[in-house]
Amino acid sequence: MSAPRQVNPAAAAELFIIQDQIHEPMHDRFLWGAMQRRHAEAAAIPEWEELREIASKIKEHTLTHLDHYLEEFEANATKRGAHVHWAVDATDHNQIVYSILQGHSVKELIKSKSMLQEECQMTPFLEHRGIKVIESDLGERIQQLDDQPPSHIVFPAIHKTRQDVAQLFARTIGTDPNNDDPHFLTEVMRNNARPRFLAAGAGMTGGNFAIAETGTFMVCTNEGNADIGAAVPPLHIASMGIEKMIPRVEDMGVFLRLLARSAEGAPLTQYSSHYTGPRKGGELHIVLVDNGRSRRLGMPDFWHSLKCIRCGACMNTCPVYRRSGGLAYGATYSGPIGVILDPTFDEFKYSELPFHSSLCGSCSEVCPVKIDISDQILKWRRVMAEKGYLPLAKRLSFAVAGHVFAHPAEYQLVEKAAEPAMSYAPHFLMYNHTLNPWIRDRELPRPAKQSFREWYLANRSEHGNVQQ
Amino acid sequence: MEMSNSNRETILRSIRANLPSTGVQHPGIRDFGRPAGALKAMFEQRLKEAGGAAHDVGSVAEAASKLRLLHPDAKVICSAVPEIAGTRRVEKVRDPHELADVDVGVVRAQFGVAESGAVWLTQEELVVDALGFLSQHLIVLLDPKQIVPDMHAAYRRVRLAETAFGCFMMGPSATADVEATLVHGAQGARTLNLFFL
Numbered sequence: 001m002s003a004p005r006q007v008n009p010a011a012a013a014e015l016f017i018i019q020d021q022i023h024e025p026m027h028d029r030f031l032w033g034a035m036q037r038r039h040a041e042a043a044a045i046p047e048w049e050e051l052r053e054i055a056s057k058i059k060e061h062t063l064t065h066l067d068h069y070l071e072e073f074e075a076n077a078t079k080r081g082a083h084v085h086w087a088v089d090a091t092d093h094n095q096i097v098y099s100i101l102q103g104h105s106v107k108e109l110i111k112s113k114s115m116l117q118e119e120c121q122m123t124p125f126l127e128h129r130g131i132k133v134i135e136s137d138l139g140e141r142i143q144q145l146d147d148q149p150p151s152h153i154v155f156p157a158i159h160k161t162r163q164d165v166a167q168l169f170a171r172t173i174g175t176d177p178n179n180d181d182p183h184f185l186t187e188v189m190r191n192n193a194r195p196r197f198l199a200a201g202a203g204m205t206g207g208n209f210a211i212a213e214t215g216t217f218m219v220c221t222n223e224g225n226a227d228i229g230a231a232v233p234p235l236h237i238a239s240m241g242i243e244k245m246i247p248r249v250e251d252m253g254v255f256l257r258l259l260a261r262s263a264e265g266a267p268l269t270q271y272s273s274h275y276t277g278p279r280k281g282g283e284l285h286i287v288l289v290d291n292g293r294s295r296r297l298g299m300p301d302f303w304h305s306l307k308c309i310r311c312g313a314c315m316n317t318c319p320v321y322r323r324s325g326g327l328a329y330g331a332t333y334s335g336p337i338g339v340i341l342d343p344t345f346d347e348f349k350y351s352e353l354p355f356h357s358s359l360c361g362s363c364s365e366v367c368p369v370k371i372d373i374s375d376q377i378l379k380w381r382r383v384m385a386e387k388g389y390l391p392l393a394k395r396l397s398f399a400v401a402g403h404v405f406a407h408p409a410e411y412q413l414v415e416k417a418a419e420p421a422m423s424y425a426p427h428f429l430m431y432n433h434t435l436n437p438w439i440r441d442r443e444l445p446r447p448a449k450q451s452f453r454e455w456y457l458a459n460r461s462e463h464g465n466v467q468q
Numbered sequence: 469m470e471m472s473n474s475n476r477e478t479i480l481r482s483i484r485a486n487l488p489s490t491g492v493q494h495p496g497i498r499d500f501g502r503p504a505g506a507l508k509a510m511f512e513q514r515l516k517e518a519g520g521a522a523h524d525v526g527s528v529a530e531a532a533s534k535l536r537l538l539h540p541d542a543k544v545i546c547s548a549v550p551e552i553a554g555t556r557r558v559e560k561v562r563d564p565h566e567l568a569d570v571d572v573g574v575v576r577a578q579f580g581v582a583e584s585g586a587v588w589l590t591q592e593e594l595v596v597d598a599l600g601f602l603s604q605h606l607i608v609l610l611d612p613k614q615i616v617p618d619m620h621a622a623y624r625r626v627r628l629a630e631t632a633f634g635c636f637m638m639g640p641s642a643t644a645d646v647e648a649t650l651v652h653g654a655q656g657a658r659t660l661n662l663f664f665l
Contacts, residue, residue, distance in 0.1 A: 030648040047500050057495035064491040067483045080632070086475040138654055139645035155645060162647045182646035186654055193655060198568055214628040224601050224641040224656020231597035231633075232564045242479065247494065249628055253620035254497060256636075257583075264644075267514060267584035268619075271656065272636040279597050279632045281563075290479045298486030 006349060006389075007330030009356040016159070016325040027159050027325055031316040034155075037265020038313060038366070045257070055254050056370035059307035062245050063297065069212040069245040070288065076215025080277025082284040087239075090120035093289045097122060097204070097237055100285050101131055104235050106201030110193075112219065112226035113137040114206030115153055115310060116241050116289060119332045119345075134196045136225035138189050145172045151326030151334065154263050154312040159325040193225070203229030207240030207286075208309070209255060213248045216276040217286065220259065220269040227273050238275065239287035242294070243306040255309060258368035263311040296344050301379045305340050307369040314363035314373055320356055329353060336363035340376040343383070351389035354380035412453065502617035507582040508664075511615050514585030518639030519652045520660040528552075531663050535572065535607055538661055542571035542605070548595050549576045549609055551665065564598035573603030573657070577637075579614040580662075581622045586638035587662070588622065590631040597633050606640070606657040612664040 017024045042048045062069055074084045087093035093116075101109065109131055111117065123133045123144075135141040139156035143149065146168050150156030157165070162180040170177035175188050197203075205226045207217040217238055219226045230236045246252060260266045278284035297303050315321045315335030326334035331342040331350055339357060342350040354377050363373040384390055450458075512522040525531040528551045535545070535552065546567060547554030552574045561567060575594055577587035587608055594600050616622050626634055641656030652658060 026647070033648065054495050054497060057492060060492035061494045064488050066487070067480050070480065070483070076629075080629075086479050088475050088478055092475060136655060137645070138643045142645065155648070157645055158648065160646075162649075165646050182649040183651050185646050186643055186651040190653065190655060194568070197655075198565055211628065216628045222642045222644075223654035225654070227601040227635065228598070228655055231601055242483070249623055249626065250497060250620075253618070253623040257619050266518075266638075268586055268636060268638045270518065270638050270640070270642050272586070272638075274626075274628055274634045275632070276628050276634075277632050279591060288479075290482065294479060294482035294486050296486075297483060297488065300488070303488060 006352055006391075009324065009328045009330065009352055012328035012330060013320075013324035013356070016328055017323060022161060023159065024323055024325070026161060028322040030155075030158055031152075031322050034264050035313070035316045035366075038262055038316070039265075041261040041265050041267065045261075051254055051258055052368055052370050055258055055309075055368055056307065058246065058251050058254065059309075059369050060304075062247055063243065063303065063306055066242065066245060066297065069247060070242060072212040073210055073215055073245060074288075076212070077217075077277065077286055078215070080215050082215065082277050082286050085285060085287045087287055087289045087291070089291050090122075090289075091125075093120045093239060093287055093291065094122050094125040096287050097239065098126060098129055098131070100235070100237055101126070101202060104201060104283075106131065106235065108132045108134070108196070108200045109202050109204055110134050110136050110196050110200035110229045110233065111204035112206065112221060112229055113140045113150075113156070114204075114239065115150075115332065116206055116239055116291075117204070118149060119291065120239075120289070122239075134193070134200070136193055136197070136229055137221065137223060138186060141189060141193070142168065145169075148327065149332065152312060152315060153310050153333065153335075153337075159327065197228045197232050200229070200233045202235040202237060203231075203233045204237045204239070205230055207238050207244050208259070209246050209252060210240060210244045211246050211249055211252065214276055216249075216274050217244070218252070218272060218274045220256075220272050222270045224271050227271055230273070230275065231279065234281070235283050235285075236275070236278070237285045237287065239289055242288050242290055243308075259309055259311055262313040262366065262368040292344055299344070302340065302344065302376055304371050305337070305344075305373075305376060307371050308337055308341070309369055310337075311368055313366045313368065317362045317366050318357075319360065319362075320358055324356070329356070336373045336377065337371075340371075340373060340380060343380055347383065347387060348389055351384045351387070352391070354378075354384060412451075497620065500618070500620065502621070507615040507617060508612050510582040511580050511585055514583065515639060515662060516585070518585045519642055519650075520585065520639035520662060522662045522664065525663045525665050528665070531609070531665055534661075534663065535574070538607075538659075539572050539605055544570050545572045545574065546570045546599060546603065547574040548593060548599060549574055551609065552607075558595040558599050561596050561599075564596050564602070567596060567598045567602040570599070570603040572605045572607060573599045574607045574609070575599060576609040577614075577662075579616055579622070579625060580610050581617075581619060581636065582615050583618040584636070584638050586622075586636040588626060588634060589637055590634040592631060594633070600635065600637065601656045604658055606660045608637075608660060608662045609665045610662055 135144045142157040151159045166180035169175045210217040260269045321335040333341045339353045361374040545554035546556045548558040580587045640660040641654045643654035
C-alpha cells in the first residue's frame with residue numbers, strides 16, 4: 001500500500017478561487033446568508049447563550065458516562081424490538097450493513113444523508129459487492145452523480161451553481177441543459193427518486209441524536225427523504241457514531257432549539273423524526289460505530305470535539321472555509337470542525353489542515369455546544385510541529401520567528417526593519433500569489449507609524465519599569 | 469451474533485479505558501417561563517414562514533369544502549381522521565407502497581409548537597407512517613387549544629416510549645440545495661395546509 005499523501009488545502013482552495021469570478025463569491029455569499037439568519041434566530045431567544053452552555057454540559061456529561069448511556073440505549077432499543085449492532089471501525093460497519101442486506105437479498109438501497117456513512121466509505125464498499133446505493137437528499141444525490149463527496153455537512157452541493165447542476169442533470173439524467181431553474185431541477189430529482197424509494201429493498205438513515213432513556217434515535221431533514229426511506233421499504237438500517245447519545249427525552253428540547261437555528265437559521269428542520277423500535281410490519285437495525293471515537297475520548301486536548309452535533313455553523317462563519325470551498329480540505333469533514341476531526345483519523349495525511357485557518361475564533365463563538373474549536377486548531381498545529389509534519393517553508397519561517405520572539409533585542413530590530421519594508425516594498429512582492437496564495441484579494445493592514453513599544457515608552461513609561 | 473458481542477465488549481472496554489478522569493454533572497434544564505396566550509398567532513406566523521398555511525374552519529363541513537377548494541383535482545384522498553371520509557381509508561392500507569398514488573393525505577396532529585409552527589404526528593395518528601411522506605399534499609387537523617409554547621414543553625408532552633414513530637413536522641418538504649434557493653416539495657409533501665378544528 002502506498003503511503004497516504006498529505007492533502008494541500010491551500011493549493012486546492014486557490015483553484016476554487018481562481019476558476020472564475022462566480023463560484024467563490026457565490027459560495028461566500030450563500031453561507032454568510034445562512035450565518036446572518038442564524039444570528040437573527042439566536043438574537044430572538046433571550047436564553048440562547050444559556051442553551052449553548054446547557055447543551056455543552058449535557059454533552060460533556062454524556063461523554064464522561066458514555067459506556068453507561070450506550071448500554072442503557074441498547075437495552076431500551078432492544079426491548080422495543082430493534083436489532084443493535086456494534087462496529088469497531090469503518091470496515092466493520094460496512095460489513096455489518098452488507099450482511100444485513102445480504103440476509104434480506106436486498107439489491108437496491110435508498111439512503112439519506114449520513115456523514116458517518118461517508119466517513120466509513122460505505123457506498124463504494126456496497127457497490128463493489130453488487131448493491132446499488134442511491135442518495136435521496138438532493139444535494140447528496142447531486143454530489144453522487146458528479147462522483148464527488150459532499151462539500152458541506154449540511155449543504156452538500158453548495159459550491160455548485162445552478163448551471164453546474166443543470167449540466168450535470170443533462171449529462172446523467174438527460175434533462176434540458178439550459179433549464180437551470182432550481183424549481184425545475186428539484187422536480188426532476190423528485191420524479192427521479194420516487195420509483196427508487198418504491199423499488200428499494202431497504203432504507204438507510206444516519207442519526208442526529210440517540211436517546212438512552214427510551215432507545216430512540218432521531219433524524220432531521222428538510223426534504224422528508226429519510227422519512228420515506230424509513231417508512232416505505234420493509235427494512236430500515238440506521239448507523240450512527242457512539243457519541244450521538246443523549247441521556248433523556250427532556251434533553252432533546254435544548255438540542256433541537258439549537259440545531260437548525262445554528263445550521264440554517266430556521267427554528268427546526270422541516271422534519272424531526274423519532275424512531276423507537278421498528279414500525280408496524282417493519283424491521284429495524286441500529287449500528288453503533290466507534291471508528292476511533294473511544295480513542296479520541298482519551299485525548300485530553302481533543303475529546304471535546306466529540307460534542308459536535310454537525311450543524312455546520314463553524315463552516316458558515318469561517319472566512320477561510322467560505323473562500324476555499326469544502327472540497328479543498330480533501331477530507332470527509334471540512335471547515336473548522338473538519339480541521340480538528342480529520343487529524344484524529346490520519347495525522348500525517350491531514351497535517352496541513354490546522355494551518356488552513358486564520359485563528360479568528362469565530363467558530364468557537366458560534367458553536368452551539370461550545371467546542372473550543374479554534375483552541376484545538378492551535379493545539380493541532382503544535383502536534384504537527386512536534387511530529388515534524390510541517391512543510392519546509394513553514395518549518396523555516398517558524399524557526400526564524402521562534403528565535404526572534406525568544407530574543408527581544410532582535411525582535412525590536414526586525415520590527416524596525418519591517419516597517420519601512422512593508423510601507424515601501426513593491427506591491428508585486430508583497431502580493432506575490434506564488435509566494436503567498438492567501439494574499440490574493442486581501443489587503444494587509446497599513447503598518448503603524450509607531451510601534452507599540454515606542455508608543456508605550458512615550459506615553460506610559462512612567463508607570464512601568466521598562467528596560468531600554 | 470458472536471462477532472457483534474465481542475465488538476461490543478471491545479468498544480465498551482476502550483471507552484472505559486479512555487473516559488476523561490473527571491465526570492461532568494448533568495446541568496439540569498431550568499424552566500424558561502414562556503408567557504401563555506397568543507400561542508395560536510405565533511404558531512400561525514411560524515407555520516407560514518415554514519411554507520405552510522393555517523386556516524380557521526368552523527365545522528367539519530367547512531373543512532371538507534375547504535379541502536376540495538385547495539385540491540380540486542385530487543383523485544386519491546387518503547384519510548386517517550373520522551371527520552373526513554376521503555376516497556380511501558388509511559386503516560385499509562396493508563403495505564405502505566399502496567400510498568404511492570395518494571394526492572392528499574389527511575391526518576390529525578396531537579399538538580402544535582408555537583415557536584416553530586411544527587406539529588407532532590405519531591404512528592398512531594398516521595396509522596401508516598408513509599401517509600405523512602408519500603402523499604403529494606397534506607391536510608393536518610389541529611385543535612387550536614393544543615399548542616405548546618416551545619420545544620421544552622413539546623418534549624414534556626411526547627411519549628416516545630409508547631410509539632415507534634413520531635415526527636415534528638414543520639410545513640411541507642423543502643430544500644435549498646441548488647444555489648440556496650428555497651423550493652418546496654423536494655421529496656415529501658408539496659404543500660401542508662392546517663385546519664384548526
